[in-house]
Amino acid sequence: MTSLDIEQAEQLIAYLREAGHIRASETPAITVLGGGVSNRTVLVEREDGEAWVLKQALAKLRVKVDWFSPPERVHREADGLRWLDVLAPAGTITPLVFEDFDHHLIAMQAVPPPHQNWKQMLLAGHVEQDHVVQFATLLGTIHATSATRMGELRPVFSDRGYFESLRLEPYYGYTATQAPAATRFLTTLIEETRSHADTIVHGDYSPKNILVHDDRLILLDHEVIHIGDPGFDLGFSMTHLLSKAHHLPEARAEFRDATRLYWERYWNIVKTSDWAVNLEERAVRHTLACLLARVRGRSPLEYLGEEERTRQAGVVVELMQSPPATIDRLAERFTNAFEGTGVHDA
Ligand SMILES: Nc1ncnc2c1ncn2[C@@H]1O[C@H](COP(=O)(O)OP(=O)(O)O)[C@@H](O)[C@H]1O
Numbered sequence: 001m002t003s004l005d006i007e008q009a010e011q012l013i014a015y016l017r018e019a020g021h022i023r024a025s026e027t028p029a030i031t032v033l034g035g036g037v038s039n040r041t042v043l044v045e046r047e048d049g050e051a052w053v054l055k056q057a058l059a060k061l062r063v064k065v066d067w068f069s070p071p072e073r074v075h076r077e078a079d080g081l082r083w084l085d086v087l088a089p090a091g092t093i094t095p096l097v098f099e100d101f102d103h104h105l106i107a108m109q110a111v112p113p114p115h116q117n118w119k120q121m122l123l124a125g126h127v128e129q130d131h132v133v134q135f136a137t138l139l140g141t142i143h144a145t146s147a148t149r150m151g152e153l154r155p156v157f158s159d160r161g162y163f164e165s166l167r168l169e170p171y172y173g174y175t176a177t178q179a180p181a182a183t184r185f186l187t188t189l190i191e192e193t194r195s196h197a198d199t200i201v202h203g204d205y206s207p208k209n210i211l212v213h214d215d216r217l218i219l220l221d222h223e224v225i226h227i228g229d230p231g232f233d234l235g236f237s238m239t240h241l242l243s244k245a246h247h248l249p250e251a252r253a254e255f256r257d258a259t260r261l262y263w264e265r266y267w268n269i270v271k272t273s274d275w276a277v278n279l280e281e282r283a284v285r286h287t288l289a290c291l292l293a294r295v296r297g298r299s300p301l302e303y304l305g306e307e308e309r310t311r312q313a314g315v316v317v318e319l320m321q322s323p324p325a326t327i328d329r330l331a332e333r334f335t336n337a338f339e340g341t342g343v344h345d346a
């Protein structure tokens with residue numbers, strides 16, 4: 001196998017021609033896309049107007065601390081693309097174009113312009129209720145549909161190696177060593193998470209991995225997908241809504257209400273499933289764990305300053321002492337804490 005760096009346009013074009021993905025005479029436009037930390041991501045615009053995004057997984061992630069993960073994980077993402085296309089609502093997944101096992105890369109259809117990253121829209125203070133409803137429907141549908149097809153999914157998604165090394169260790173495990181007051185809470189939750197094999201879990205369900213095109217949400221970045229605890233996706237995603245409630249005082253009430261709406265719509269889809277028993281209580285704990293992990297773990301939220309991180313850690317550790325029974329109460333107590341009214345019930 002020859003080495004290939006898809007961010008080098010000449011190398012990439014030579015590769016695409018040689019592998020027969022494009023004609024030998026074709027010269028597509030190549031644009032390196034930024035934003036991700038764990039992959040090289042490149043937009044390929046072909047002469048016929050078709051556009052692909054190629055992803056090649058990095059062995060060493062682009063973060064401050066040394067963090068390694070095998071580039072073979074891109075093939076998990078390919079499996080994710082194939083299956084989510086079946087499991088998720090129509091139009092929310094970019095179809096897979098090809099997969100190359102020699103160079104550990106995949107190509108998928110590009111989301112056409114104009115599109116916006118949902119995280120950037122949210123950080124600008126734009127919380128559209130309809131987007132929140134779509135975010136809930138997308139996740140609820142993946143969870144609920146996958147649970148009915150476990151026989152087919154188990155052979156593909158049972159391995160949790162990437163989830164362990166890219167999520168449980170850096171977010172929950174490492175945080176447990178950094179915040180002694182949360183150690184027991186987190187180690188208990190880690191064990192509990194490992195004991196669940198209920199649904200497909202996306203593992204990176206974040207506004208950062210959502211593009212909005214024509215007011216429709218499209219989900220990206222499936223390399224941590226596995227069968228596990230759906231509460232993780234809920235906690236991971238709600239953490240982004242609540243951390244923005246903390247960070248943006250003028251939009252705080254909107255983000256609090258968005259968190260409630262998100263849960264309500266999600267719950268409507270899954271509530272009759274047997275795996276949803278006790279899910280809300282676990283979702284609360286995953287949310288608390290992720291809220292702490294995003295200020296004390298290996299991958300802190302870049303938009304929170306040092307003071308905000310310390311404040312969020314304090315609020316969350318206090319809430320962990322007696323977690324709210326519902327998402328509704330969690331959203332209220334968490335956001336009230338930053339209004340100077342404390343985290344205790346009135
Ligand atoms: N199919 C696509 N169409 C358009 N843009 C994409 C597509 N896939 C990825 N991108 C862009 O590249 C960025 C990084 O891709 P992502 O899959 O999230 O990789 P990473 O694992 O490195 O975070 C995305 O935030 C998005 O802006």
Ligand SMILES: [Mg+2]
Pocket residue numbers: 035036037208209221
């Ligand atoms: Mg990403």
